[in-house]
Amino acid sequence: MSSALDSRKAPTRQPVSRGWAATASVLRLRELPVLIALSVLVIVTYLINPLFLSAQGVKDLLLNATIIMILAVGQTLLIVTRNIDLSVGSILGLVAFGTGSIFAAMPNIPIIAVFGIGMAFGVVLGAVNGILVTVAKVPALVITLGTLYVFRGLNNAWAGGKQYFAGDRPDAFGGLSVDTFLGFPIITLVAVVVVIAVALYMSGTRAGRDLYAIGSDPEAAKAFGIKVSKRVLLAFLANGALAGLAGVLYASRFNSVGATTGTGMELTVIAAAVVGGVAIFGGSGSVTGAALGALLLTTITSSLTAVRVDKFWQQAIVGILILAAIIIDRLASLRTAKKLRISEARNV
């Protein structure tokens, strides 16, 4: 390049030192506020009630978070692309009841096959959402609000008054949510593997990065040649698979599955993602954050119980958390906007 260019380096902006840059990038992490909130919560609760962090206490905390965590990971895949799935609770319900039915019909079926069938069922339901959204071009909010009721209706028609209980399932299957490996419940380890795998996909593959580009500016993504419909459809399929997985795990963890299993869960899942720093209008956030959000939400409930706060306060506190997450996000973007104005004013 010509020397004329090299002499043009603007004197005003100095390269930041490496150490400061690293600190700054940690501070900018969207997951940081959740992590801090979670630590404070756990420490304070422990000081009031030391039983909270007993081996059994920790195990309970993790078990409670597991299913929401997996659902929040799937939901994040969609929210990042400016989509959403309100039907996850209904998908989970259908798959959980399906799992119960399979064990009732074929008590000796290998457990791994049940996982396969459950996830495949989830993919089919996710495909219904995904195809409607990408082909009919109706906003996901509306489509999945519809399928929330359709899937729930199917579950009602199928189950009627019938319920399957823990006793109807093989002991090994129920054991998944009781047994531990290195102190961690097995189903929690499944969730951790899911979080890591999807986190790597979203941060480390071109397809994963495309999801962020789509949510950041869908029109620009289309103009840029990113296959928007294909990526969004795949995200719906993946979310369906994860909701299916969560459904099977639900059947392992909880005592009974029936027509109303998973009702209302979608809101907890979306709350977990938002609290975990996933921007509701797409473009940013991580599955790690969403998983931490899920852990924070379920931990709050336990810790409020542990310190004997009235149960009725618990929902209000969850609500305040959501608002806090959104306000923090808004303040951050206002700060960026202000910076932009200042830098433009200097140029004029």
Add this chain to the structure above:
Amino acid sequence: MQQTDSTRSGPLREEPALTLIHAAKTFGPVVALADGTIEILPGEIHALVGENGAGKSTLVKILAGLHRPDSGDFRVAGESVQFRSVGDSKEAKISVIYQEPTLFPDLSVAENIFIGRQPKGRFGLISRSAMVKEAARLFERLGVPIDPTRIAEGLSIADQQIIEIAKAISLDAKVLVMDEPTAALSGVEVDRLFAVARSLREKGTGILFISHRFEEVFELCDRITVMRDGRYIATHQTVDVTVEEIVKEMVGRDIGALFPKTEAEIGGVVLEVEQLSRAGVFKDISFQVRSGEIVALAGLVGAGRTEVARAVFGIDPYDAGAITFEGRRLKARDPQASITAGMGFVPEDRRKQGLVMELSVARNVTLTLRNKFTTAGLINGAAERRAAKHWSERLHVKTGSLEHPVSTLSGGNQQKVVLAKWLATEPRLLIIDEPTRGIDVGTKSEVHRLISELAGRGIAILMISSELPEVLGMADKVLVMREGQITAELNRADANPESIMHAATSTAGGTP
């Protein structure tokens, strides 16, 4: 008209990086491009100039793969091509940088450069450090200090353009198209951009540079191609021509006969605008409009004309200055007060701002004077219809019934409904933004006659128009704006295409 040498080249006769010959593009009945012809050589900076609507952006969109030409010959590096998508254009090593680049605001600068082709490292995963290092190397080469790890949101337009250029370089672009890149840049930023463009030229990149600023064109470019009314006019070596010759080619056409202006008696001052300023949008705008006078605000799109009109009418705020209407100071930011005082505003975008498309013709006409027909909060339907009928007939609105929705009318008739709507308020001043945009030629002159008639009845008219024939044909006085300032105030006698275009495009306000 000068017939020139599209085949003539620079000193070295080499394979052109890109040629487009006789490309045409129509959208339904509208001819966007009748003859798009351009030749870009490797290692040249080629300017494309023309008025608004000359077909430049259609030509750019063809190069970008956004539009497919209906006919014509399109070659890249000698090979005939047919682009089906933006991807095809990119694959042919053409990069297009728009006036306002579209980056992904939530992604990092480095990722914006490499999206879809991020470098991979261990385990086949994207290597963020390699990506950042490569981006930093590109910025160093370009001599700009942009942090590759920051997110794109909040970057200045100038920096966003540099990022697009960095992307083009990393894509190894052979042709770089810059569509009015300097419109939003400050002086220093323009210098930086030019330095980058020159260094790319040295490396053999062919650059198509679109600009309305002649100083820039003459400073930077090796050749200039002129377009007018969707047609190729001529290509010149920059050293062989003058600004005046280029301007003449840009505007050269018959003007006058089409718009018979009826002489109106010009009376007292109706609107006086003094030193109106809004930071970053317009500055020190002062003018008067008298009753019966048609004042045209001419200039290029983006010069700040609409913004001034909106501030005068009270839609947008202003920082300093005063607006006096019929001797009384007008309240800022209060359109309702402006209407009550006797002003009307016909916006540029009829569909979005001027009409409620789903409502009937009658309802639309009477929308502005609902209070007049209202008793105890209810609209008196009969009175409403009477008023609607009266005004629609006076303006010759062609509609089957006044009860039909406005959306069923043609563009010209819709414009008449908007005019009727404002005339029903009996204004003393009417601001009309682009009165004939998107209207067919026949109805155009009818709209012009109507405006002329209104002036004849003593209404003061402030008209914003990007069409020179319209400005020259209609206006008693022409105010030319450029980059938020009035660069010339011309009387009817002094206004001609050259004087207007000159004031609209160069910093010096005088006429050639």
